[in-house]
Amino acid sequence: MxxxxxxxxxxxxxxxxxxxxxxxxxxxxxxxxxxxxxxxxxxxxxxxxxxxxxxxxxxxxxxxxxxxxxxxxxxxxxxxxxxxxxxxxxxxxxxxxxxxxxxxxxxxxxxxxxxxxxxxxxxxxxxxxxxxxxxxxxxxxxxxxxxxxxxxxxxxxxxxxxxxxxxxxxxxxxxxxxxxxxxxxxxxxxxxxxxxxxxxxxxxxxxxxxxxxxxxxxxxxxxxxxxxxRDPIRLELNDNVTLTYAEEPCDNYDITLKPDIEHHNFGGVKPDTLLGWARAPEKQLFSALDAGGRCAVTQLVRIENGEMYPAQPLKLFMITNNAAIAHSDCLFYAVSDDGSTICA
Structure with missing residues (x-):
């Protein structure tokens, strides 16, 4: 000791x-x-x-x-x-x-x-x-x-x-x-x-x-x-992806998340819930693996006309509004909106 x-x-x-x-x-x-x-x-x-x-x-x-x-x-x-x-x-x-x-x-x-x-x-x-x-x-x-x-x-x-x-x-x-x-x-x-x-x-x-x-x-x-x-999936940032938090998209960042995104902790989010903005396709920005080791990024988020939404009804938790923690750990964890494992 x-x-x-x-x-x-x-x-x-x-x-x-x-x-x-x-x-x-x-x-x-x-x-x-x-x-x-x-x-x-x-x-x-x-x-x-x-x-x-x-x-x-x-x-x-x-x-x-x-x-x-x-x-x-x-x-x-x-x-x-x-x-x-x-x-x-x-x-x-x-x-x-x-x-x-x-x-x-x-x-x-x-x-x-x-x-x-x-x-x-x-x-x-x-x-x-x-x-x-x-x-x-x-x-x-x-x-x-x-x-x-x-x-x-x-x-x-x-x-x-x-x-x-x-x-x-x-x-x-x-x-x-x-x-x-x-x-x-x-x-x-x-x-x-x-x-x-x-x-x-x-x-x-x-x-x-x-x-x-x-x-x-x-x-x-x-x-x-x-x-x-059960069996949450982590949404992580890929290397060299830049992130900030703001009320509108920031040109110098790959991803801008809404500053109040943490208010969704343990609440259900629907596919029309705006999470933020992104300047590239989902798999260029994020990584996520399901329990079987398969890529699950598109099961969690979708990017449409530069806007970022949940890909399906989800329950999110451990959402961070700290960019340093998002880079070193993850953006959030997710399960299906009924608490069950997300299925591909």
Whole structure:
């Protein structure tokens, strides 16, 4: 364990008087070991894999300052503290030229981000938690949702602590939740927009349930009846394609998306919903693969007289209005408007 600072049951007085002081106090990747009323079991929380997603860290700071004791032992991993501290605070997803940490949880672990991901896995393997929640924010405003690689009652129960919406996805991107196993179900929870107070509050309320509930791996009272979305497809930009956001097409860019496009998050879009404008055919600008590895670009978008529309009725989510994230990750995910897999 070469990078992490380890802290057991910290004194609330030591943590600073605000979230920025808390970040400076950690000063790097930090693992908190919290002793529970039942020390025979352990759960894990991982957060701040992306330095611009503050809700999990804000919620954890609030919990630690309260002096509460969890029901069982909790291992809390706060990862990208350095990126979060880069001015302005909580504005950098990762440091310049660094890989996305949530794409590094598979070999090779041969750069700084890969080594950090490997150390997170080592910590989890050492403590053998009964469950792992990886808490994130969405890059744009939108409702909360969970993600897991397959559906069962354990994943259902974990996500239900936070939200009513669950995406079943196995895209193989190198995310932490792809390491989920039968004896340690792992889910991603996206609590909402990184700038939204509602997301910070949902993160704290869900964290309290996760830390304080005796049993979290059977649906019980937390089973809200999840909305399921299966096998989403990512719409990605091709290399060297330029993108901006504006109310009208911009001549110097290949694609101009409407600045309020994030308002379509988890809403249905129809084939006549204008998403933006484009200056080339769909396959020159975008790439997308369905679950069978086939090109699915024209199943997602169509370009007609320079205007960009959905190719069919869809439900979109993880829509970003940040061009840097669109380039490094994707523009959005999509399923059929009824939540099912998009068929060619």
């Amino acid at each position: 070469r990078r992490f600072k380890f802290v057991r049951d910290p004194d609330p007085k030591d943590l600073g008087y605000n979230i920025e002081e808390f970040l400076h106090w950690m000063d790097g990747p930090t693992c908190f070991l919290l002793t529970g009323d039942d020390p025979s079991r352990t759960r894990a929380l991982v957060t701040l894999l992306h330095g611009n997603e503050p809700s999990g860290t804000i919620a954890l700071y609030r919990w630690l300052k309260s002096g509460r004791r969890p029901a069982i032992n909790i291992v809390c991993i706060v990862a990208s503290v350095g990126a979060a501290l880069e001015p302005p605070v909580f504005s950098h997803r990762m440091l310049p030229r660094a890989r996305d940490l949530n794409r590094c949880f598979r070999p090779p672990f041969d750069d700084a981000q890969g080594i950090l991901a490997e150390e997170i896995l080592e910590i989890l393997n050492l403590h053998r938690p009964e469950a792992v929640v990886d808490m994130h924010n969405t890059s744009g405003s939108g409702p909360a949702f969970g993600v897991c690689t397959y559906m069962d009652r354990q994943h259902d129960a974990l996500v239900s602590l936070f939200t009513q919406r669950l995406i079943i996805s196995n895209l193989g991107l190198g995310a932490l939740m792809e390491r989920s196993e039968a004896d340690c179900p792992t889910v991603t929870v996206e609590v909402g927009g990184r700038l939204d107070d509602e997301a910070h509050e949902l993160a704290f309320e869900g964290m309290c349930r996760y830390f304080q509930t005796e049993v979290v791996l059977s649906p019980g009272d937390t089973d809200w009846g999840l909305e399921l979305l």
